[in-house]
Amino acid sequence: MLIVQLSDSHLSADPARRYRDVDADTRLASMLARVARYQPDLVVVSGDVSDDGSTASYQRAAASFEALGCPWVWMPGNHDHPATMTEVRALEPVIHSNGWQILLLNTWIEGEEGGRLGEAQLVRLEAQLAGDESPALIVLHHPPVSVDTAWMNEIGLEDRETFWKILGRYDHVQAVLCGHIHHEMTCLHQGVPVMSVPAIAAQFVPDRPDFAVDACAPGGFRLIRLSIDDTQRPRLSTRVEYVPV
Structure with missing residues (x-):
């Protein structure tokens, strides 16, 4: 099974409106043209589809x-x-597909840049993992780990400690995917790979104490191949493909 993860397209109601001085609609079109070559089995869009929350932006994104x-x-x-x-x-x-479960978590908090799963969703997450032992891939917008950008850590996932306590009780979680940070990152946390993907729109500069945009950096998407081998062990391989500006 081949999954493509996309994130952070930041479309607006007006297609001519630019996001941080880049043409978000043109970047989305270029990205999807490259994605189409792979004929994925599933595309997962991990948040910030819109920049203004408008119906028009979602309709345009959905059509694409x-x-x-x-x-x-x-x-x-x-x-x-x-x-x-x-x-x-x-x-x-x-x-559920090909013997895997893909859990899509909502970290949105009204009016805030940071994210939270909340008690009810955390209870559902534990119930899902407890009731289904098939290999799990978890996807959410906000990174559940510290990243290499100080200001971004202030707007990450608030209740990540509880999130990781739950994951620590279930060894069938194979990886966690996120967006939000607008560049590629991979790390291990409690033995679980945590991976972000470049934004469709503008990229943020990592390793800086203050906010900065790299308008020349390419966007990208993540390819994730999931399988179960002959010994019934889950297999996950992944890489990021960049699409020139």
Whole structure:
């Protein structure tokens, strides 16, 4: 099974409006043209689909994803408006495919840049992992770990300690994917790979104490191949493909 993770397209109601001095719609079109070459089995969009939470931006994004001709799902980021997203396309909490479970978590907090899962969703996460021992891939917008950018750590996942306490009780979690940080990152936390993906729109400069945008940096998407081998062991391989500006 081949999954493509996309994130942070930051579209607006007006297609001509630029996001941090880049043409978000043009970048999305270029990204999806490259994605289409791989004929993925599933596309997962990990938040900040819209920059203004407008119906028009979600309709345009949904039409673009639909044109890929494969199943796709999205989840909200801090710039999104979940209720408006849902009017265009439902938010799905879990997908089962090829012996895997893919858990799609909502970290949106109204009016805030940081994220939170909240008690009810954490209870559901534990119940899902306890009740289904198939290998799990977890996707959320906000990174559940410290990253290499100090200001970004202030707007990460608030309740990550509880999140990791839950994951620590279940060894069938194979990886965690996130967006939000607008560049590629990979680390291990409690033995679980945590990976971000470059933004579709503008990239942020890592390793800086203050906010900065690299307008020349390419966007990208993550390819994730999931399988179960002959010994019934889960296999996950992944890489990021960059798409020149």
